[in-house]
Amino acid sequence: MSNSITILGKIITFILGFFSTYIILDFMSKFERNLYYKKIFYITAYFIFNLIILMSKVYCSETLNFIITIGVTLIIGHFLYNNKKIYILYYSLYIITLIIFQFTVILIFQLLCVKFNINFYSGDIFVITTSIIVQFSNLIASRLFIACYKKKKVENITSIQYLNFLVLPVFSIFYITTLMMYVQTYLAMEDIILLLINIISIILLNIFTTNIFQSISKNNELKNQLNLYNKQAEINYEYYNSLENKYKNSRKVIHDIKNHMQTIEGLYKINEYEKAKKYRDDMYVIFESLGQKYYSRNRVLNIILNDKIQKAEGYGIKFQCNIKNSEINFIEDIDITTIFSNLLDNSIDGVKGLTKDKCIVFKMDKFNDFILINITNPLSEMPIKNKTKFKSTKKTIRGLDLLMY
Numbered sequence: 001m002s003n004s005i006t007i008l009g010k011i012i013t014f015i016l017g018f019f020s021t022y023i024i025l026d027f028m029s030k031f032e033r034n035l036y037y038k039k040i041f042y043i044t045a046y047f048i049f050n051l052i053i054l055m056s057k058v059y060c061s062e063t064l065n066f067i068i069t070i071g072v073t074l075i076i077g078h079f080l081y082n083n084k085k086i087y088i089l090y091y092s093l094y095i096i097t098l099i100i101f102q103f104t105v106i107l108i109f110q111l112l113c114v115k116f117n118i119n120f121y122s123g124d125i126f127v128i129t130t131s132i133i134v135q136f137s138n139l140i141a142s143r144l145f146i147a148c149y150k151k152k153k154v155e156n157i158t159s160i161q162y163l164n165f166l167v168l169p170v171f172s173i174f175y176i177t178t179l180m181m182y183v184q185t186y187l188a189m190e191d192i193i194l195l196l197i198n199i200i201s202i203i204l205l206n207i208f209t210t211n212i213f214q215s216i217s218k219n220n221e222l223k224n225q226l227n228l229y230n231k232q233a234e235i236n237y238e239y240y241n242s243l244e245n246k247y248k249n250s251r252k253v254i255h256d257i258k259n260h261m262q263t264i265e266g267l268y269k270i271n272e273y274e275k276a277k278k279y280r281d282d283m284y285v286i287f288e289s290l291g292q293k294y295y296s297r298n299r300v301l302n303i304i305l306n307d308k309i310q311k312a313e314g315y316g317i318k319f320q321c322n323i324k325n326s327e328i329n330f331i332e333d334i335d336i337t338t339i340f341s342n343l344l345d346n347s348i349d350g351v352k353g354l355t356k357d358k359c360i361v362f363k364m365d366k367f368n369d370f371i372l373i374n375i376t377n378p379l380s381e382m383p384i385k386n387k388t389k390f391k392s393t394k395k396t397i398r399g400l401d402l403l404m405y
Contacts, residue, residue, distance in 0.1 A: 005124045008192050012128050012199065014054070019135050019203055021049045024073055027094060027142045028081040030214065035081055045076050070095050098138055105137045106130055120181060129180040132199065133173050136206065140169045143210050168209045172202045225334070232300075232337040235307050295321050296364075300333045301340060305362075308344040315352040318359040325366035339373075347377040354380060 025046055049072055056068040070092055077091045109130055112118065120126040179198060260283060267276035295305045305321060312319045328336065347360045361376040 004188070004192060005122060005128075008195065009124055009128050011192070011196060012132065015196070015200060015203070016131055016135050017054055017057075018050055020138070021046060021053060022207070023135070023138050023142050024095070024098075025049070025076070027146065028073075028077045028091065030146045031081075031090070031094075032087070033081040035079070035083060037080065042080060045080055049076060066099065098141070101138065101141055102134045105134050109133055118177070118181065125180055129177055132176050132180075135203075136169050136173050136176075139206060139210060140166065143213065146214075169206055172206055176202065228334050228338050231341060232334060235304060235337065235341065238307050296323050298328050298336070300336045301328065304337065304340045304344070308341070308348065312344075312348050312351075312360060315348065316358055317348065317351050320359065320361045322362070323364045325364065325371070327366070328371060343373070343375050347375050350379055351377045354378060 025042070029042075052072050053065075053069060056065045060068065073095055074088055074091050078088060081087075113126075120129065176199065179195070260279075264276050264279055264283075267273075267279060293306060293309075294302055296302045309319045309321065331339075344360075344362070351358050351360060357378045359377070361374075363372075363374040363376075365372050
């Protein structure tokens with residue numbers, strides 16, 4: 001029986017070693033990376049990583065093993081995933097955090113065993129069970145950390161999806177604990193094989209589930225980007241459609257320009273100076289409306305402003321635009337569309353239903369290394385604050401925050 005447990009412990013430790021390095025490399029691949037190579041490099045790095053960790057566990061102390069784990073993680077992370085120096089610190093903090101998290105999980109599991117009178121056949125079985133639970137907990141912690149980190153990239157993961165993701169790992173921990181409690185009464189070689197198949201199956205199922213979770217997250221992000229591109233395409237279409245209409249109107253004015261000039265000359269000849277001046281001013285207004293206004297040196301921002309100002313004027317809204325510095329070329333076009341379209345649409349929606357004081361003031365300027373954007377508009381009622389956030393006034397859809405990359 002003792003030999004069976006020893007064999008089981010060594011095999012499970014070997015399997016968990018591969019699982020542990022998978023969690024670390026998976027974290028680095030999902031966290032933030034700027035290096036991409038052929039898959040063979042990452043597969044080779046994965047097996048070399050496992051070999052080094054296995055050798056260090058056999059021949060080195062716990063402290064030295066910990067140092068080697070951090071060192072190998074930093075080398076692989078720096079040369080295969082992200083070569084920015086700041087990420088050396090991030091990867092180090094990640095490993096240290098995992099170690100602290102492991103001790104916390106072990107402590108909590110021990111307290112639960114005492115509180116609910118959970119007994120194991122031997123201390124070796126308890127250690128094996130704890131090691132398995134720790135690795136499942138590490139997988140949960142890594143994936144949730146990545147998901148929370150990426151929320152700033154408008155990655156719409158709902159609370160229900162988070163809970164669904166946690167169901168399988170939590171069930172796996174409960175299942176493994178129960179299995180290790182009741183399989184210990186008799187442990188033949190067939191039992192060891194069956195137990196290992198169960199453990200490997202649960203590990204693979206968790207990896208598969210977390211990959212599905214990541215795919216859902218990525219899918220939501222791509223859907224959001226697609227919506228933004230559609231929004232930008234819609235704005236561009238409306239902009240060029242407006243240009244086409246202005247072009248048609250300008251051809252009509254040019255066609256009649258001779259008649260207009262003759263009319264103004266005729267008014268001057270009969271000493272109708274005021275009427276001639278008014279006629280001239282009216283022509284200036286027509287010419288002004290046909291011309292394309294340039295509010296900004298940024299092409300995309302200029303298109304958005306022309307589109308939104310035209311939309312606002314359609315609702316009888318007075319729009320004041322004051323841009324002193326529009327050097328925003330460091331922002332991606334799709335992000336410019338996201339930021340300014342949302343801000344201006346919200347302002348127009350808040351003002352168009354008013355009966356008076358229908359105005360929007362848009363200001364943009366540079367202060368030190370910051371671009372300051374200020375949009376002012378009146379409201380029909382005071383905004384309602386719900387705890388730390390303002391309650392959305394939208395009736396049909398939930399208001400979306402503007403999250404920067």
